[in-house]
Amino acid sequence: MNKKKIIVLGAGISGLVTAYLLAQKGYDVTVIEKKSEPGGSIETVKENGYLFDRGPNSALETTPVISKLIDELNLHDQLVYANKAANKRYILRNNRIHSLPMNPIAFLKTGLFSTKAKLRLFAEPFIAKSKDGYYQSVAEFVTRRLGKEFLDYAINPFVAGVYAGRPEELSVKSAFPKLYALEEIYGGLIVGTIKSIKERKRRDEKSKQSAKMLSFKDGMQVLPLALAKHLGERVLYNSEVDQVTTKGNGYIVSYTKRGERYSLECDSVISTLPAYIAANIIKHFDEEAAKRLMEIYYPPVLVLYVVYAKKDISRALDGFGFLIPSRENKSFLGAIWSSIIFPGRSPDDKAAFTLFIGGARNPEIDNSDVELLIKKVLTEFNEIMEIKSSPIYSAHRYWAKAIPQYNLGYIEHENYFDEFEKRNPGIILSGNYRGGISVGDCIKNAAAIVHKL
Ligand SMILES: Cc1cc2nc3c(=O)[nH]c(=O)nc-3n(C[C@H](O)[C@H](O)[C@H](O)COP(=O)(O)OP(=O)(O)OC[C@H]3O[C@@H](n4cnc5c(N)ncnc54)[C@H](O)[C@@H]3O)c2cc1C
Numbered sequence: 042m043n044k045k046k047i048i049v050l051g052a053g054i055s056g057l058v059t060a061y062l063l064a065q066k067g068y069d070v071t072v073i074e075k076k077s078e079p080g081g082s083i084e085t086v087k088e089n090g091y092l093f094d095r096g097p098n099s100a101l102e103t104t105p106v107i108s109k110l111i112d113e114l115n116l117h118d119q120l121v122y123a124n125k126a127a128n129k130r131y132i133l134r135n136n137r138i139h140s141l142p143m144n145p146i147a148f149l150k151t152g153l154f155s156t157k158a159k160l161r162l163f164a165e166p167f168i169a170k171s172k173d174g175y176y177q178s179v180a181e182f183v184t185r186r187l188g189k190e191f192l193d194y195a196i197n198p199f200v201a202g203v204y205a206g207r208p209e210e211l212s213v214k215s216a217f218p219k220l221y222a223l224e225e226i227y228g229g230l231i232v233g234t235i236k237s238i239k240e241r242k243r244r245d246e247k248s249k250q251s252a253k254m255l256s257f258k259d260g261m262q263v264l265p266l267a268l269a270k271h272l273g274e275r276v277l278y279n280s281e282v283d284q285v286t287t288k289g290n291g292y293i294v295s296y297t298k299r300g301e302r303y304s305l306e307c308d309s310v311i312s313t314l315p316a317y318i319a320a321n322i323i324k325h326f327d328e329e330a331a332k333r334l335m336e337i338y339y340p341p342v343l344v345l346y347v348v349y350a351k352k353d354i355s356r357a358l359d360g361f362g363f364l365i366p367s368r369e370n371k372s373f374l375g376a377i378w379s380s381i382i383f384p385g386r387s388p389d390d391k392a393a394f395t396l397f398i399g400g401a402r403n404p405e406i407d408n409s410d411v412e413l414l415i416k417k418v419l420t421e422f423n424e425i426m427e428i429k430s431s432p433i434y435s436a437h438r439y440w441a442k443a444i445p446q447y448n449l450g451y452i453e454h455e456n457y458f459d460e461f462e463k464r465n466p467g468i469i470l471s472g473n474y475r476g477g478i479s480v481g482d483c484i485k486n487a488a489a490i491v492h493k494l
Pocket residue numbers: 050051052053054055056073074075076079080081082083095096097098099100101280281282283313314315318342344440443444471472473474478479480481483
């Protein structure tokens with residue numbers, strides 16, 4: 042038993058994996074969570090055969106830590122990989138969905154891009170590196186290397202699908218470090234992709250493109266529930282942390298549970314709270330760090346789950362779903378064809394879809410006129426999908442602050458947080474605003490933190 046006492050703030054996937062790995066190494070670990078259940082952004086609701094993942098719908102197996110967790114937590118019976126059909130992805134252009142070309146021949150044939158845009162791609166290997174270094178938005182970077190049409194009809198919808206974000210605001214270096222590195226290391230995207238595939242093969246690693254997409258029969262929350270079950274009484278629920286103070290070489294974490302104040306002493310605190318909450322908790326250590334945490338923008342996202350009778354859908358359901366470029370001026374960002382990807386998302390004679398609304402593209406959505414907004418979105422969705430009926434079942438979840446945006450200048454925040462941790466040994470700022478927002482990245486980061494400790 043390692044006697045070092047560590048308190049993890051937050052029982053989302055970052056906090057739970059961190060605590061699980063620490064406990065495995067013999068640390069005395071406690072997790073403090075505000076809500077009454079584990080998972081944070083990962084929430085699943087199952088009712089009468091309808092399964093609604095209200096946050097993430099899937100995770101990519103980008104790190105071996107995921108399969109290790111599945112083994113150790115005995116989740117093999119629950120594990121489901123995405124249907125092969127989900128490799129096919131669609132993009133909306135002129136009110137029609139076009140499949141995203143996945144090989145050079147399909148690229149030459151596709152109606153998604155004009156001939157001019159296709160020819161423009163051949164110039165990419167000859168474009169020099171930018172002198173702006175990391176002060177480039179995703180939009181600037183992509184326009185310079187691949188052209189405006191590629192930005193509008195490939196990257197813009199992709200960025201909406203990953204970050205619910207805008208390429209004009211996201212920093213290419215912080216939001217898509219691997220894309221940025223292709224130019225930095227190899228001088229270009231096409232040459233870089235070919236060379237890095239070879240290098241990854243040598244290192245036996247998987248890229249996000251080739252990593253398998255997974256979920257669980259009972260939805261994404263299966264993983265946090267299993268981690269929390271394993272941690273048992275080490276997770277304190279309904280407990281809202283509001284302060285961390287120093288005591289000798291250690292810390293005191295104060296929290297409120299059902300109106301009562303409590304405090305716990307520890308040697309080290311790992312915060313996996315959202316940045317705007319962590320800001321209040323650490324502000325008396327460093328006002329500048331708190332200010333930077335508050336500056337991180339989390340746009341709202343409304344997630345809408347709708348189910349239709351299969352007989353009412355005339356178009357073939359043969360893919361992951363579709364994303365919508367902002368130029369198409371629709372009221373939503375895209376739709377996942379949930380029941381095509383994983384089994385058990387709705388009864389067999391029905392098809393379930395998950396739609397995403399808002400994000401940094403439409404941050405003005407709010408919770409007060411949701412019904413009206415949903416009506417507008419479903420009119421557009423039915424037209425695109427050629428559906429004549431109304432949904433048999435629907436449910437939604439409004440996230441007021443959904444996903445942190447790694448916007449331009451983020452690198453300064455990242456550097457400052459590194460410095461903050463050096464000046465305050467024993468406090469670690471973690472969670473999805475550092476090192477990647479995906480579930481896979483959060484798991485990878487948790488493992489890296491435990492390794493560092
Ligand atoms: C709508 C949506 C769809 C997404 N889709 C995908 C996807 O398909 N694939 C993918 O890989 N990723 C997806 N993501 C991103 C991914 O789900 C998140 O980035 C990840 O789950 C964040 O985990 P976390 O533990 O870092 O933070 P969180 O899940 O936010 O956990 C933080 C925890 O801290 C708790 N907390 C807050 N304040 C306090 C306090 N004062 N005291 C104690 N506890 C507190 C919260 O209740 C929460 O449990 C999606 C996110 C959203 C919102």
